Amino acid sequence: MKPNSSKPIFLTQFLIEEQRSAGKIKPDLRLLLEVVARACKRISIAVGKGALGGVLGDAGTGNIQGEAQKKLDVISNEILLEANEWGGHLAALASEEMDHPHPIPEQYPKGGYLLLFDPLDGSSNIDVNVSVGTIFSVLKVPEGVTQASEADFLQPGVQQVAAGYCVYGPSTTMVLTLGKGVHQFTLDRELGSFVLTQRDMMIPADTKEFSINMSNQRFWEAPVQRYIDECVAGKDGPRGKDFNMRWVASMVADVHRIITRGGVFMYPLDSKTQAQGGKLRLLYEANPMSFIIEQAGGAATTGRERILDIKPGKLHQRVPVIMGSKNEVDRVTQYHG
Ligand SMILES: O=P(O)(O)OC[C@H]1O[C@](O)(COP(=O)(O)O)[C@@H](O)[C@@H]1O
């Protein structure tokens, strides 16, 4: 079945097909992803209320990373927890917004998966009505573990069994990988269902577009300075072509653009974030996005190593991120020596 044919392919249908025909996905993982998708629909509705819903502004609290939480950070986290804790597919959940993993309450059945998420990515954009999103990652509980603990979440990204993100923008889209390609679904707001709108998304290997917060330029390391200098020099420089720059400051939106039309996204190591290891979170942001990017033919490194190979040392670990069109990511990584 092809998307955009007269008959819509709903997310549920797509997942059942993946389960039946290709055996790519187990029934309980399918159900887990459906629950995540339902939670994202609720978040999309909450985000869409904007100023009318009283959901904008600060929550007046902070998370473990010392960042001020927005009301919608807290609301989105609650929605994901509430939707997922009773489903019976999970052993525990971990979130960028919570200090420790959230165990499945006593009264509910437990399952064999771990769910990790950034409930609202780019939330500093929410008050100015710019796209935000949800990023999620699914791991298996390690063999023999009956009671999942924090250590069980510390698995390298290559062990993810699924990852995805939602962008709450002009339309709400979900991009998903089960480890065999990347597929895009668009929320049909009238039907309240995600509909397949693109199968097998592929990132072009070459690009003329980069995405970085230029205001951090003086803090970057030499290899990133060199790469960006060469891009900015355009036709007159060593690259011999002009580059464009885009920075939404919502990783989901910036990475979604790259998955759609190519580009390179960077939140590199810099002297401001060096002490904490980088800016973006390995388990909630870098790993799921790297899995999706690689599945779409792109590459993702810290500049020094492949992100998916990193063995996490702690739940809220941060890493430098360079991801997107393969030839550009390879070039920046080579510049790091
Ligand atoms: O404010 P900066 O330096 O532009 O950083 C933007 C980056 O920070 C993030 O907003 C961090 O995500 P959260 O909003 O989930 O904390 C990324 O989405 C984005 O790429």
Ligand SMILES: [Mg+2]
């Ligand atoms: Mg984020």
Ligand SMILES: [Mg+2]
């Ligand atoms: Mg967030």
